[in-house]
Amino acid sequence: MAITSIKNLKEFSTNNDRFEGAHLLCPGCAHSMIVRELMNCTDDNLVLASNTGCLEVSTAVYPYTSWDTSWIHIGFENAATAASCAESMYKARKRKGTLKDPDAPVKFVAFGGDGSTYDIGFQWLSGAMERGHDFTYICLDNENYANTGGQRSSATPVGAHTTTAQAGSVSYGKKQKKKDIVAIMAAHGAPYVAQLAPNKWKSMAKGFQKALETEGPCFINTVSACTTEWKFDPKDTINITDLATDTLMFPIYEIIDGHELNILYRPKNVLKVEDYLGAQGRYRHLFKPENKHVIERIQKDIDEKWELLQRREEARI
Amino acid sequence: MSKGVLATDKRGIRELGAEEKVGWDEVTQGVTLNSFVGESENAAFLKAEERNYNDFNSYTATVASWRIIKPVYNRDICIDCQNCWVWCPDTSIISRDKQMLGIDYDHCKGCGVCVEVCPTNPKSLLMFGEAEETEAALASWPEKKKKEK
Structure with a gap:
């Protein structure tokens, strides 16, 4: 296993990028930051599979490909299946001795957006986790179907305006809570499950390396700020992600073997959720006086979730 | 012009040049785009200027x-x-x-x-x-x- 050094950024930057520019993701998209970081975390050969989503449609626009490794484009829901089947075939061919270079280390990774992870590909992902293949699934969570025009997904948080959960005189946007995918994946008994954010590059790189090293199915949920649908300036991607982690809207933590929870980042000053909401156009309507109760509800949910995480970490169960 | 796209159509698997594009009707089973010319190595050990990019790599766009x-x-x-x-x-x-x-x-x-x-x-x-x-x-x-x- 050739793990690259992540001691500091200077050493990390000596890696050679295997994700090429001139892909067609929006300027300032966090998807490519996360993908680049994953591919720089290791020197091993990578076999990647992508669910349909922003990442897939913008990195393989015929006749161009942005990937310098093996990359499989498959249906909306089954990147987990493709990666796990590639892994099974690799094992089988290794056993039969039909591989050209049987000693070359290979890692299998599947990427999915939140739509294909939380909703459409959920059954396939769950199946692959249960079968226990040695692969890593990375969810690039931008909280809506950004590729098709910003429809609501089950990852969209309470109060957000989307094209199919619109805010106006009748509604305040999405009314339902976000699905807790990390807990669901941990409940599968996966050896490593984590929620990470690109602004904390070191904890993210550590998490990726841990997931790649761990044998068995690993799941990582990453926050991917979407400039187009969250409605903020492209240059602010990292600032918005900073706000997301500092307001604890996205706590960064890992769950090992389905029970041992570690919090990886504790903000020194926990900010109020208004700072995060106010920085994005999709929450603008919440600052009207009649929608004040929604902000209070969001803050209450965050506090409860943070309390639960801290208790679980202390309990060491 | 370097070759590298394998297209599967009614005439079987064949290799296409970069200037020859196939439509969606022609491609029935799958297309492989090769990022590099010739035998592909692990790009992690090659700097961008040492790589032998194919015309299909978006680096060339x-x-x-x-x-x-x-x-x-x-x-x-x-x-x-x-x-x-x-x-x-x-x-x-x-x-x-x-x-x-x-x-x-x-x-x-x-x-x-x-x-x-x-x-x-x-x-x-x-x-x-x-x-x-x-x-x-x-x-x-x-x-x-x-x-x-």
Whole structure:
């Protein structure tokens, strides 16, 4: 296993990028930051599979490909299946001795957006986790179907305006809570499950390396700020992600073997959720006086979730 | 012209040149795009300038026309912290042997993330209009700002 050094950024930057520019993701998209970081975390050969989503449609626009490794484009829901089947075939061919270079280390990774992870590909992902293949699934969570025009997904948080959960005189946007995918994946008994954010590059790189090293199915949920649908300036991607982690809207933590929870980042000053909401156009309507109760509800949910995480970490169960 | 696309159509599997494009009706089972010419090696051990890119690799394409503002890099102030390298979404910061060398203007989309994450004072990367000359931009670089108390 050739793990690259992540001691500091200077050493990390000596890696050679295997994700090429001139892909067609929006300027300032966090998807490519996360993908680049994953591919720089290791020197091993990578076999990647992508669910349909922003990442897939913008990195393989015929006749161009942005990937310098093996990359499989498959249906909306089954990147987990493709990666796990590639892994099974690799094992089988290794056993039969039909591989050209049987000693070359290979890692299998599947990427999915939140739509294909939380909703459409959920059954396939769950199946692959249960079968226990040695692969890593990375969810690039931008909280809506950004590729098709910003429809609501089950990852969209309470109060957000989307094209199919619109805010106006009748509604305040999405009314339902976000699905807790990390807990669901941990409940599968996966050896490593984590929620990470690109602004904390070191904890993210550590998490990726841990997931790649761990044998068995690993799941990582990453926050991917979407400039187009969250409605903020492209240059602010990292600032918005900073706000997301500092307001604890996205706590960064890992769950090992389905029970041992570690919090990886504790903000020194926990900010109020208004700072995060106010920085994005999709929450603008919440600052009207009649929608004040929604902000209070969001803050209450965050506090409860943070309390639960801290208790679980202390309990060491 | 290098070849590398394998298309499966009614006539069986055949290899296509870059200039020959197949429509969706012709492709029935799958297309393979090869990133590199010839035998592909693990690109992790090759720097971008050592790689033998195929015409199908998006490295050979450009998105420079997306930009209306561009980042300009000032070597004199840079401390090589590599913040811009790790957070550039377009692989457009050229960094070799722990040193930042410059910006790849073929692939930069002008999002401005690199300027936001630059920690120096004044910033060693700033956004200027696309038409502005680099020398003129460097000449108009702002002075060091005093800390506000």
